[in-house]
Amino acid sequence: MEVLPIGVTILDRNLYLQYINSRHAELNHLKLEQQLGRHLREFLPQAADVIEPKLQFVIDTGRPLVNQEIRGSTPLANGRHLYRLASYYPVMAGQSVSHVVAIIRDAAVDDFQHQLHTESQQRLLRVLDNLFAFVGVLDLDGTLINANRAPLEAAGISLADVIGKKFWDCYWWSYCSDIQQQLKEAIAICQQGGISRFDVPVRMLNGELMWIDFMLAPLRNQAGEITHLIPSGIDIMKRHQSEAALHQSEERLRSVIESSDDAIITKSLDGLVTSWNPAAERLLGYSCSEMLGQSITKLFPSSKVREEQELLKRIASGERVASFETERIHRNGKTVYVSITISPLRDRAGKVIGACKLARDISPQKQQMQMLEQALEEKTVLLHEVHHRVKNNLQIVSSLLNLQARKASPEVASALGESQSRIKSMALIHQLLYESSDMSEVGLSDFLKGLINLSGSMYGIEKKRNTAQAGG
Numbered sequence: 001m002e003v004l005p006i007g008v009t010i011l012d013r014n015l016y017l018q019y020i021n022s023r024h025a026e027l028n029h030l031k032l033e034q035q036l037g038r039h040l041r042e043f044l045p046q047a048a049d050v051i052e053p054k055l056q057f058v059i060d061t062g063r064p065l066v067n068q069e070i071r072g073s074t075p076l077a078n079g080r081h082l083y084r085l086a087s088y089y090p091v092m093a094g095q096s097v098s099h100v101v102a103i104i105r106d107a108a109v110d111d112f113q114h115q116l117h118t119e120s121q122q123r124l125l126r127v128l129d130n131l132f133a134f135v136g137v138l139d140l141d142g143t144l145i146n147a148n149r150a151p152l153e154a155a156g157i158s159l160a161d162v163i164g165k166k167f168w169d170c171y172w173w174s175y176c177s178d179i180q181q182q183l184k185e186a187i188a189i190c191q192q193g194g195i196s197r198f199d200v201p202v203r204m205l206n207g208e209l210m211w212i213d214f215m216l217a218p219l220r221n222q223a224g225e226i227t228h229l230i231p232s233g234i235d236i237m238k239r240h241q242s243e244a245a246l247h248q249s250e251e252r253l254r255s256v257i258e259s260s261d262d263a264i265i266t267k268s269l270d271g272l273v274t275s276w277n278p279a280a281e282r283l284l285g286y287s288c289s290e291m292l293g294q295s296i297t298k299l300f301p302s303s304k305v306r307e308e309q310e311l312l313k314r315i316a317s318g319e320r321v322a323s324f325e326t327e328r329i330h331r332n333g334k335t336v337y338v339s340i341t342i343s344p345l346r347d348r349a350g351k352v353i354g355a356c357k358l359a360r361d362i363s364p365q366k367q368q369m370q371m372l373e374q375a376l377e378e379k380t381v382l383l384h385e386v387h388h389r390v391k392n393n394l395q396i397v398s399s400l401l402n403l404q405a406r407k408a409s410p411e412v413a414s415a416l417g418e419s420q421s422r423i424k425s426m427a428l429i430h431q432l433l434y435e436s437s438d439m440s441e442v443g444l445s446d447f448l449k450g451l452i453n454l455s456g457s458m459y460g461i462e463k464k465r466n467t468a469q470a471g472g
Helices: 022-028 048-061 107-130 149-155 177-191 237-259 278-284 302-316 363-407 410-435 444-458 461-471
Strands: 007-012 017-020 065-075 081-093 096-106 134-138 144-147 196-203 209-220 226-235 263-268 273-276 321-329 335-346 352-361
Touching: 007 022, 048 065, 048 081, 048 096, 134 209, 149 196, 177 196, 177 209, 177 226, 209 237, 263 278, 278 335, 278 352, 302 321, 302 335, 302 352, 335 363, 363 410
Parallel strands: none
Antiparallel strands: 007 017, 007 096, 065 081, 081 096, 134 144, 134 226, 196 209, 209 226, 263 273, 263 352, 321 335, 335 352
């Protein structure tokens, strides 16, 4: 009995104390030796007038008295007034009572604890009432028996409007049958000990909707039995708006990617394809399902595989690769000429996690360039042939004039010589054009030098100069 949290005392028929446990001694605020073997009035005079008649009743009748209030008229040693709940049980010896067993609880302590518990509950309710978060209490069948103030005020309703209703029929949810069904299912799960949590729009004042993070959890007693269900919710409107804006942004980006005429491909740092838009399928012939998770080198000519390895190293370091032209292999085996731009893909922390590749088909431009080059080469050959024929024709004309001048009179020979000079000037210009790189202009310095030398040879200037030098 020493370990019991209640006081236990045994008194004889004459009300002398025969036994008292340590708990009861503490309740009396006296040492054991101050109580054992003493009469009730000696160690507890404050309550003797109240206790003695009750003990005497038990001794005289042999009947117990249970939960009797004992209040002392004078303070105890600790300054508090005695206030006990006592139960008295007779111990029979034959037909008479030999002893009385008293079971004592300190009612003042119990009242104090009850008061503390009540005040604690009241404080908790005040805290809950001042929270904007939704907190309620449901019976096991889903009937609402309490809710804090904030969600009531936010919805423009009173507790009386929802108390006693099934939770799913309350104002907050009654606008949507799908949500009502979802709550019914959550309550069924909670009745079995499970916890449900999901985002849901709750109806507020004037029918406005506010998104909350809703949770329904069971409340258990000390024996572990489920006694109530506790719904709660917190405002996530800003988060929901941010997520909605992000989703809208992602949808716009996806729309741009899907409708782009350029192939947009993303890949991991080890070269595996992570996304593949319709333009990539049109350009290279492979569908998205065929390429996702595949190595991007599947599209490369063998001579370009090393190029990809070098590019991935640069991308991993965060470098943006400038546009360049290269080749890829179509599903049908044909070569596709593309212009490629590659940028690093980063996560929210800024870490490079892959690459985004923009590929544009330049095969038509390549074909046109090849056709232009071929046409230019053909025209260049033709032009060279024309120049060669013109040169030969001018040479023939000059030779004919020279032959004619030999048989002509001096006046005619002089006229023919001037004509021949003009022909040779034309031939000189033609020669310089033919020898130039672009055939569109002639260097004036080279032309004048050639013209002077040509004129000198024609009129014998060089010959006369040499004769004069020899005579001098």
